[in-house]
Amino acid sequence: MIDLYFAATPNGLKAKLFLEEAQLPYRIVSVSLSKGEQLKPEFLAISPNNKIPAIIDHAPAGGSEPVKLFESGAILLYLAEKIGRFIPQDVHGRAEVLQWLFWQMAGLGPMAGQIGHFNVYAPEKVPYAIDRYTRETSRLYGVLDRRLADRPFIAGEFSIADIACYPWIVPHEAHGQNLAEFPHLKRWFENMAVRPATLRTYEGVENVYAPKQAISEEERKILFNQGAKVRA
Ligand SMILES: N[C@@H](CCC(=O)N[C@@H](CS)C(=O)NCC(=O)O)C(=O)O
Structure with a gap:
């Protein structure tokens, strides 16, 4: 059994999408970010980056002690290796997946996250x-569009690179991007959207960039005013 500490944000949805694709047994432990549950000591013991x-x-x-893991890229890689799926075993295929996984983690996620915020x-x-x-963000969408021009999935076969990127293309409107300008990316996105695992992952999920009500000052402080000191 896997416990997934989760909120319905792009990074949270990556992990859920993997678990749905893999059909691994898991249970969701909801973490309310606006209430600051990510700052509680019991959560920090699992995720010291409070995310x-x-x-x-x-x-x-190997039947060892439970493994605790934070960082969505590490989670995807760990789980893919655990089940021997969604990352090829051969050295070339593996290298392809790794570079695009890290590209998402270091480029698409952080940059799209910033434009979503602003x-x-x-x-x-x-x-x-x-x-x-x-x-x-537009440059990165362009990179992905060119990559997908001659292959169905980012690393050739369906992999954790696709799982990592998809939740970061879902909010393309909030990113100020028009998918019509990225035809290969659009085709991939539309194919990803109708996979049964994607449908299960996104069932009942609200658009994280369209909050039903404006966030309060207290929530704003919790989410966007953190400093080096952790306030539980
Ligand atoms: N690099 C991290 C980023 C995770 C991240 O930014 N999580 C956000 C939600 S998408 C979060 O938990 N924010 C709460 C906070 O910053 O207090 C990952 O990929 O896991």
């Missing part, structure tokens, strides 16, 4: 930041 997703694998290979959550419009992150 979701995190997992506890209660049945790791477009939706920032208390005032900051034109320089909006311009910089819109352009960089």
Whole structure:
């Protein structure tokens, strides 16, 4: 059994999408980010970076003690290796997947996250930041579009690279991107969207960049005003 510490954000959805694709038994432990549950000592013991997703694998290979893991890329790689799926075994195929997984973790996620923040959550419009992150996100969408021009999935076969990227393309409108400008990416995105595991993952999930009600000052402090000191 795997415990998934989860909130329905792109990074949280990556881990859920993997578990649905793999059909591994898991249970969701909801972490309310706006209430600051990610800052509680019991969560920090699993995820010292105070961010979701995190997992506890209660049945790791070799029957050892439970494994605790944070960082969505590490989680995807760990789980793919655990079940021997969604990452090829051969050296070339594996290298392809790794580079695109790390590209998502270090590029697409952080940059798209910033433009989502400045477009939706920032208390005032900051034109320089909006311009910089819109352009960089657009560049990254372009990289992915070219990559997908001659293959159905990012690393050839379906892999954790696709699982990592998909939840970060879902909020393309909040990123200020028009998928019609990225035809190969659009085709991949539409194919990914109708996979049974994707449908199960996103069932009942609200758009994280369209909060039903504006966030309160207290929530804003918890989410966007953290410093080096952890306040539980
Ligand atoms: N690099 C991390 C980023 C995780 C992340 O940014 N999680 C956000 C939600 S998408 C979070 O937990 N934010 C809560 C906070 O910053 O307090 C990963 O990929 O797991």
